[in-house]
Amino acid sequence: SNTQDYTEQTVHTLPLYLTQHAPAAMEILEAVEPEDLDCVEVGDGNLNLVFIVTNKYKPENQVIVKQSLPYVRCVGESWPLTLDRAYYEYQALAAQKAACPEFVPSLYHFSKPNGLIVMEYLKPPHIILRKGLIQGIRYPTMAVDMGTFCGKTLFLTSGFALSTTELRAKVEMWSANSEMCALTEQVVFTDPYMEATNNRWTSPQLDDEKKAIEDDIELKHAAAHYKHKFVGSTQALIHADLHSGSVMCAPSPQATYVIDPEFAFYGPMGFDTGAFVANLFLAYVAQPGHPHRGTDYAEWILEQIATFYAAFERQFLELWNDPTAHTGFVYGRNTLHSPEAVARAQQSFMKDLLADTLGFAGMKMLRRIVGIAHVEDLESIEDADVRAQCEKHGLALAKTFIKTAPLISSMDEAIQLARSFKK
Amino acid sequence: SNTQDYTEQTVHTLPLYLTQHAPAAMEILEAVEPEDLDCVEVGDGNLNLVFIVTNKYKPENQVIVKQSLPYVRCVGESWPLTLDRAYYEYQALAAQKAACPEFVPSLYHFSKPNGLIVMEYLKPPHIILRKGLIQGIRYPTMAVDMGTFCGKTLFLTSGFALSTTELRAKVEMWSANSEMCALTEQVVFTDPYMEATNNRWTSPQLDDEKKAIEDDIELKHAAAHYKHKFVGSTQALIHADLHSGSVMCAPSPQATYVIDPEFAFYGPMGFDTGAFVANLFLAYVAQPGHPHRGTDYAEWILEQIATFYAAFERQFLELWNDPTAHTGFVYGRNTLHSPEAVARAQQSFMKDLLADTLGFAGMKMLRRIVGIAHVEDLESIEDADVRAQCEKHGLALAKTFIKTAPLISSMDEAIQLARSFKK
Ligand SMILES: Nc1ncnc2c1ncn2[C@@H]1O[C@H](COP(=O)(O)OP(=O)(O)O)[C@@H](O)[C@H]1O
Ligand SMILES: Nc1ncnc2c1ncn2[C@@H]1O[C@H](COP(=O)(O)OP(=O)(O)O)[C@@H](O)[C@H]1O
Numbered sequence: 001s002n003t004q005d006y007t008e009q010t011v012h013t014l015p016l017y018l019t020q021h022a023p024a025a026m027e028i029l030e031a032v033e034p035e036d037l038d039c040v041e042v043g044d045g046n047l048n049l050v051f052i053v054t055n056k057y058k059p060e061n062q063v064i065v066k067q068s069l070p071y072v073r074c075v076g077e078s079w080p081l082t083l084d085r086a087y088y089e090y091q092a093l094a095a096q097k098a099a100c101p102e103f104v105p106s107l108y109h110f111s112k113p114n115g116l117i118v119m120e121y122l123k124p125p126h127i128i129l130r131k132g133l134i135q136g137i138r139y140p141t142m143a144v145d146m147g148t149f150c151g152k153t154l155f156l157t158s159g160f161a162l163s164t165t166e167l168r169a170k171v172e173m174w175s176a177n178s179e180m181c182a183l184t185e186q187v188v189f190t191d192p193y194m195e196a197t198n199n200r201w202t203s204p205q206l207d208d209e210k211k212a213i214e215d216d217i218e219l220k221h222a223a224a225h226y227k228h229k230f231v232g233s234t235q236a237l238i239h240a241d242l243h244s245g246s247v248m249c250a251p252s253p254q255a256t257y258v259i260d261p262e263f264a265f266y267g268p269m270g271f272d273t274g275a276f277v278a279n280l281f282l283a284y285v286a287q288p289g290h291p292h293r294g295t296d297y298a299e300w301i302l303e304q305i306a307t308f309y310a311a312f313e314r315q316f317l318e319l320w321n322d323p324t325a326h327t328g329f330v331y332g333r334n335t336l337h338s339p340e341a342v343a344r345a346q347q348s349f350m351k352d353l354l355a356d357t358l359g360f361a362g363m364k365m366l367r368r369i370v371g372i373a374h375v376e377d378l379e380s381i382e383d384a385d386v387r388a389q390c391e392k393h394g395l396a397l398a399k400t401f402i403k404t405a406p407l408i409s410s411m412d413e414a415i416q417l418a419r420s421f422k423k
Numbered sequence: 424s425n426t427q428d429y430t431e432q433t434v435h436t437l438p439l440y441l442t443q444h445a446p447a448a449m450e451i452l453e454a455v456e457p458e459d460l461d462c463v464e465v466g467d468g469n470l471n472l473v474f475i476v477t478n479k480y481k482p483e484n485q486v487i488v489k490q491s492l493p494y495v496r497c498v499g500e501s502w503p504l505t506l507d508r509a510y511y512e513y514q515a516l517a518a519q520k521a522a523c524p525e526f527v528p529s530l531y532h533f534s535k536p537n538g539l540i541v542m543e544y545l546k547p548p549h550i551i552l553r554k555g556l557i558q559g560i561r562y563p564t565m566a567v568d569m570g571t572f573c574g575k576t577l578f579l580t581s582g583f584a585l586s587t588t589e590l591r592a593k594v595e596m597w598s599a600n601s602e603m604c605a606l607t608e609q610v611v612f613t614d615p616y617m618e619a620t621n622n623r624w625t626s627p628q629l630d631d632e633k634k635a636i637e638d639d640i641e642l643k644h645a646a647a648h649y650k651h652k653f654v655g656s657t658q659a660l661i662h663a664d665l666h667s668g669s670v671m672c673a674p675s676p677q678a679t680y681v682i683d684p685e686f687a688f689y690g691p692m693g694f695d696t697g698a699f700v701a702n703l704f705l706a707y708v709a710q711p712g713h714p715h716r717g718t719d720y721a722e723w724i725l726e727q728i729a730t731f732y733a734a735f736e737r738q739f740l741e742l743w744n745d746p747t748a749h750t751g752f753v754y755g756r757n758t759l760h761s762p763e764a765v766a767r768a769q770q771s772f773m774k775d776l777l778a779d780t781l782g783f784a785g786m787k788m789l790r791r792i793v794g795i796a797h798v799e800d801l802e803s804i805e806d807a808d809v810r811a812q813c814e815k816h817g818l819a820l821a822k823t824f825i826k827t828a829p830l831i832s833s834m835d836e837a838i839q840l841a842r843s844f845k846k
């Protein structure tokens with residue numbers, strides 16, 4: 001991608017940029033002059049700059065500016081990365097906003113050459129869900145909201161809603177976000193299963209576990225199957241980075257937002273639902289490392305997994321049963337219309353989707369324990385022996401999901417496995 | 424697509440066109456002046472014009488010119504169809520020629536605005552395979568050649584040979600051939616399973632059979648599954664119209680050529696292997712309508728199915744076992760390298776591919792019996808009762824393949840079913 005017209009923004013340059021180029025953002029801010037604006041950089045992610053912009057005179061009026069850098073932020077300029085990801089993030093946010101307006105921030109401005117998005121600021125007490133789980137916060141509707149988000153965005157961007165021609169046009173466009181897909185393919189589907197310099201694990205406690213993964217033919221076979229599915233299946237526009245760090249919540253009803261879909265592309269639905277449950281299972285296995293929260297918080301997390309998945313299935317089937325939403329070619333109404341036919345299709349599709357969800361969940365869990373990028377839920381456990389114990393619990397569950405997902409008959413059974421694997 | 428720069432060629436205009444625009448073709452013809460050339464139109468297809476061009480003074484020197492019309496030829500200008508299909512046909516021929524040069528005609532010229540391809544003329548005794556089968560010709564290597572063709576083209580254009588990024592770039596390009604895909608989706612995957620004005624069948628003999636298809640929930644469910652797979656799986660560059668009318672053969676060794684890939688796109692491999700075996704099974708069930716050939720010709724056809732599929736699997740696995748060919752991400756060598764791991768992967772992949780082959784074969788057979796476009800093998804049986812009897816045999820087999828493909832453990836078992844279903 002072209003970096004010629006690109007200007008990396010700073011807290012000093014951004015006010016003028018917004019005044020000159022982002023009228024809708026200025027309107028939301030109710031600001032006119034660059035001097036009206038205060039900027040602060042708050043990005044905690046691995047890849048991009050994030051600024052909060054505030055109207056000095058009306059401090060309630062704030063927006064977020066997210067700008068992509070032409071390299072991986074946490075590595076530096078030595079690892080270049082396409083600026084186009086901002087374009088895909090913007091397009092994905094717009095598509096998700098259209099499908100599920102209640103849980104996606106509003107969009108105010110986009111510049112392709114600058115890789116820059118201006119969007120709604122999700123104010124405190126909204127924080128990143130992962131941080132909230134680490135603090136032991138109980139969110140009243142987060143799990144249901146996320147189920148609704150997945151149900152709506154996955155159904156409405158898929159062949160359940162689109163004609164084959166519409167779907168192919170989407171696939172054509174999203175296939176070009178391949179540099180981001182390649183990152184996922186490497187860090188989720190490949191590196192953790194081999195010796196790769198990027199891998200990291202609690203050592204020496206998990207050395208044998210890591211070796212066992214590299215020697216486990218059944219596991220690597222299943223992993224290869226999921227990789228093929230990730231690349232070769234164009235079911236829906238998936239967020240493709242739907243971990244608990246891509247969700248912001250406040251502890252009040254319906255205060256849930258999904259952000260950061262820069263990895264989005266047309267892929268298998270189960271990769272999103274799987275990513276989300278994976279991160280809840282990781283939060284669960286981390287609980288013995290955070291004993292002050294009590295065992296009932298661990299159980300609360302497991303409940304959220306069940307609640308999330310039930311809400312997802314409910315939302316998905318609600319749309320499927322609605323002829324104004326189920327307008328696409330998948331199990332098309334022109335041939336499958338009797339209640340019996342629909343029931344059969346729904347049962348078999350949801351069964352396969354559960355298997356994909358659990359299989360991809362296992363892949364996402366495993367890579368967070370022995371791959372390049374770990375999760376704070378586990379990293380924040382200071383005692384390495386305690387942490388390793390939690391990680392072993394997570395690995396056992398991950399491997400079972402990867403190897404036997406199609407044999408697990410319900411999310412409740414998966415949750416029961418998580419409980420029973422605890423030492 | 425743009426028809427502004429398009430000129431429909433006739434036997435009168437083509438000599439000048441070639442002289443002015445197709446120097447490589449003129450070189451092959453060893454011709455210089457338009458007056459050197461004789462043209463005759465020979466297209467027997469449903470969609471396009473096909474000319475044989477001959478050097479009057481060296482009548483051995485001939486080429487084929489294929490030109491797309493901006494509508495469906497057999498219907499007329501009322502059914503417009505994208506000229507771009509010639510571009511995809513040319514790109515597919517080029518890709519197939521690269522993967523399997525021995526069984527694809529040479530290419531001499533392409534004009535995108537004119538939707539016009541000049542290629543090698545496959546001289547008599549080469550004829551369309553379907554015609555040869557109707558004549559009762561026994562081809563010594565056709566089945567092996569077609570297995571080789573499918574093995575090479577499907578493996579070498581897939582993620583077995585390509586990186587994920589290369590594959591996504593191909594998918595991006597081929598997704599735009601969606602108008603042709605939409606045709607297939609309608610005539611193969613949808614119309615035959617419902618009441619649609621385009622459907623045709625031997626009536627009244629098959630009236631009950633057609634009705635039973637529309638009422639068969641299990642069948643329509645399986646058909647919907649294969650439709651989803653056709654649209655949502657991007658395994659390899661498939662020919663996508665690989666019936667016996669897209670193959671030209673002479674009754675001598677290695678005299679086999681695949682033509683007419685204008686429907687090509689990135690789809691499931693089994694759609695090609697399935698199309699080819701479907702047309703052989705249709706030729707088989709038609710045999711009682713052509714009694715002069717004797718029962719041993721029917722058995723010869725079944726043998727060709729077994730030979731084709733064995734050759735396909737042999738070729739595919741030979742490439743998979745070759746590290747210079749298996750350079751892609753599918754079951755990548757970086758994680759799966761032990762002989763045990765490779766054996767496991769090969770067994771499981773080939774099992775799934777056989778199921779896809781038989782499932783898609785069933786879809787292709789059924790649509791040729793109750794859908795819009797029938798096959799001459801059956802249509803040429805004049806006695807409607809005899810024809811209906813053959814068609815019922817074909818339908819029973821098709822439905823079994825569609826409903827139970829994953830339970831059929833080998834191509835030999837499928838062939839045995841074909842024998843046993845004969846009344
Ligand atoms: N709309 C928003 N409102 C409030 N905070 C935000 C918003 N978008 C991003 N952030 C903050 O910035 C951080 C990084 O943003 P994110 O989109 O996840 O970037 P990255 O792609 O670098 O991970 C988030 O974790 C969050 O703390
Ligand atoms: N390269 C060739 N050599 C000889 N005959 C050809 C060649 N290509 C096409 N033909 C003849 O023209 C007919 C139509 O060509 P085809 O490519 O199948 O067109 P369509 O797309 O209209 O079906 C074929 O059935 C065959 O008889």
Ligand SMILES: [Mg+2]
Pocket residue numbers: 045046245246260
């Ligand atoms: Mg982020």
Ligand SMILES: [Mg+2]
Pocket residue numbers: 172173595596
């Ligand atoms: Mg494009």
Ligand SMILES: [Mg+2]
Pocket residue numbers: 045047241260262
């Ligand atoms: Mg991000």
Ligand SMILES: [Mg+2]
Pocket residue numbers: 468469668669683
């Ligand atoms: Mg043809």
Ligand SMILES: [Mg+2]
Pocket residue numbers: 468470664683685
């Ligand atoms: Mg054709």
